[in-house]
Amino acid sequence: MAYTEFDRERWVAEDPAQKRADRDDFARDRARLVHSAALRRLAGKTQILGAGHDDFVRNRLTHSLEVAQIGREFGAALGCNADVVDTACLAHDLGHPPFGHNGEMELDRVCADIGGFEGNAQTLRLLTRLEPKRCHPDGRPAGLNLTRASLDASTKYPWRRGAGPVPSRKFGTYEDDLPVFDWLRGGAQPGVRCFEAEVMDWSDDVAYSVHDLEDAIASDWMDPRALRSRTEMRSVLEVAGATYAPDQDPAALGDALDRILATGAIPQRFDGSRNDLAGLKDMTSQIIGRFVLAVERATRERHGPGPLSRYDADLVVPDGTRAECAVLKAVANQFVVTAEDQMALKGRQRELLADLVELCAAQPETRLDPPFRADFLAAQDDAARLRVVVDQVASLTDARAVLLHSLWAAPTGTSA
Structure with a gap:
C-alpha cells in the first residue's frame, strides 16, 4: 500500500x-x-x-x-x-x-x-x-x-x-x-494501531530491554553471573510473569532465559576493561538482531513479500521472542529500578514533583514560562489551569526540576 x-x-x-x-x-x-x-x-x-x-x-x-x-x-x-x-x-x-x-x-x-x-x-x-x-x-x-x-x-x-x-x-x-x-485517526478502526506504530513499539521494547541490561552491568548494578544463578533469577522470572508477560506460562519464561544464555551473547564476567565493554556491545548487537529478525520473519510468514504499511498488515511477535524480551526487562527492574536505594530516591522525586505543581499553581504569573503563562491566563476553569501547570512541570528536565524546587521551596525571605 x-x-x-x-x-x-x-x-x-x-x-x-x-x-x-x-x-x-x-x-x-x-x-x-x-x-x-x-x-x-x-x-x-x-x-x-x-x-x-x-x-x-x-x-x-x-x-x-x-x-x-x-x-x-x-x-x-x-x-x-x-x-x-x-x-x-x-x-x-x-x-x-x-x-x-x-x-x-x-x-x-x-x-x-x-x-x-x-x-x-x-x-x-x-x-x-x-x-x-x-x-x-x-x-x-x-x-x-x-x-x-x-x-x-x-x-x-x-x-x-x-x-x-x-x-x-x-x-x-x-x-x-x-x-x-x-x-x-480518521478512517482507522477504534483501538487498532497502524503498522508503523507497532514497529515503533517493538523497536522501543527491544532497545530498552537490551540497553537497560547493558547499563545495569556496565554501571555495576548487577554482575552478569547473576543471570546464571537459578536462585537469583527465580525472583526475576516472577517479575517477568507478573509485570511484562502475564499471559506466559512460568516455565516458558524459564525456557526463554535458557535460550538467551545459550546464545553465548551474555558475558561470563565484567570488570570494566575495554575488552569487557566490547563484549557488552557485542551482546547488545546479537540480542537486538535476534529480536528484530525473529519478528521480521514471523511477519513476512504471515503477510508475504512486498511493502507493508499503515493498516494493511499487523506486526507478528512470536510468543517465545516476547518471553525473551520480557525476561530482560525484568532483569533491569529487579537489579536497578526496584533496588532499595533507588526506591528511597524515587520517593523523594515524587514529593519534589508534587511540591512543584503546588508552587507553580501558587504563583503562576512569575513561575510559569511565558508560553504556559499565556495558556494559564486563557484557561476557562480550575481543571484547565491545573493541566497547564502540569504541562509546565512535565516539560522540565530532571536538573531544572531540582533547581526550581530548591529556589521556590526555600524558606520565606530567600525564595526566588
Missing part, C-alpha cells in the same frame, strides 16, 4: 511554496522533530538511572536515538516509509516528565480529578499543541503540525483513558485533545 495524500495531510494546511522540492513530506516531519526543544530536553530526563548518574548510561534522548536507529532499518525492511517510523521513534518518549516513569506516576496522581497524566497522551499534546511550529488561522497552537501518518505512527495507545481493548492505565489522548486525535 502506497502512502496517499490523506496520509500526508497536515492538521493545518501549509503554503506549498514553502516546501523544498528535494524533500518529502515525511522527511520534513522528521526534521521538525530533530530541531524541536522537546527532543533536546530528553537529554536531561531519566531513562533507567537518573540523567548524569555516570557517563555511560542512557538518558531519554540517547534511548530515543537508539530506538530510531532500530526502527528505521526494521521498518524499511518491512516496507514502511523509513522517515515515518524514524519520526515515531524519536517522538515516542517526548511526553515523559522529569524522573521517567516515577514522575509519570506522581503526575497521574496529581491529575486524578482532571483525567490523569500519561506520557503517551502528553506526547500527542506536545506534537499537536505545546511544541511551537505552526498555528491555526485563529491563533490556536498546532504544535509541529506533522502529517497524519507520522502522528498516527507516534500514537502507541490509540484510545482515550479507559477505552482500550484490554484493561490498562495506558492511553494516548486527553479529553481536550480529542479534536486532533479524531482527525489523525
Whole structure:
C-alpha cells in the first residue's frame, strides 16, 4: 500500500511554496522533530538511572536515538516509509516528565480529578499543541503540525483513558485533545494501531530491554553471573510473569532465559576493561538482531513479500521472542529500578514533583514560562489551569526540576 495524500495531510494546511522540492513530506516531519526543544530536553530526563548518574548510561534522548536507529532499518525492511517510523521513534518518549516513569506516576496522581497524566497522551499534546511550529488561522497552537501518518505512527495507545481493548492505565489522548486525535485517526478502526506504530513499539521494547541490561552491568548494578544463578533469577522470572508477560506460562519464561544464555551473547564476567565493554556491545548487537529478525520473519510468514504499511498488515511477535524480551526487562527492574536505594530516591522525586505543581499553581504569573503563562491566563476553569501547570512541570528536565524546587521551596525571605 502506497502512502496517499490523506496520509500526508497536515492538521493545518501549509503554503506549498514553502516546501523544498528535494524533500518529502515525511522527511520534513522528521526534521521538525530533530530541531524541536522537546527532543533536546530528553537529554536531561531519566531513562533507567537518573540523567548524569555516570557517563555511560542512557538518558531519554540517547534511548530515543537508539530506538530510531532500530526502527528505521526494521521498518524499511518491512516496507514502511523509513522517515515515518524514524519520526515515531524519536517522538515516542517526548511526553515523559522529569524522573521517567516515577514522575509519570506522581503526575497521574496529581491529575486524578482532571483525567490523569500519561506520557503517551502528553506526547500527542506536545506534537499537536505545546511544541511551537505552526498555528491555526485563529491563533490556536498546532504544535509541529506533522502529517497524519507520522502522528498516527507516534500514537502507541490509540484510545482515550479507559477505552482500550484490554484493561490498562495506558492511553494516548486527553479529553481536550480529542479534536486532533479524531482527525489523525480518521478512517482507522477504534483501538487498532497502524503498522508503523507497532514497529515503533517493538523497536522501543527491544532497545530498552537490551540497553537497560547493558547499563545495569556496565554501571555495576548487577554482575552478569547473576543471570546464571537459578536462585537469583527465580525472583526475576516472577517479575517477568507478573509485570511484562502475564499471559506466559512460568516455565516458558524459564525456557526463554535458557535460550538467551545459550546464545553465548551474555558475558561470563565484567570488570570494566575495554575488552569487557566490547563484549557488552557485542551482546547488545546479537540480542537486538535476534529480536528484530525473529519478528521480521514471523511477519513476512504471515503477510508475504512486498511493502507493508499503515493498516494493511499487523506486526507478528512470536510468543517465545516476547518471553525473551520480557525476561530482560525484568532483569533491569529487579537489579536497578526496584533496588532499595533507588526506591528511597524515587520517593523523594515524587514529593519534589508534587511540591512543584503546588508552587507553580501558587504563583503562576512569575513561575510559569511565558508560553504556559499565556495558556494559564486563557484557561476557562480550575481543571484547565491545573493541566497547564502540569504541562509546565512535565516539560522540565530532571536538573531544572531540582533547581526550581530548591529556589521556590526555600524558606520565606530567600525564595526566588
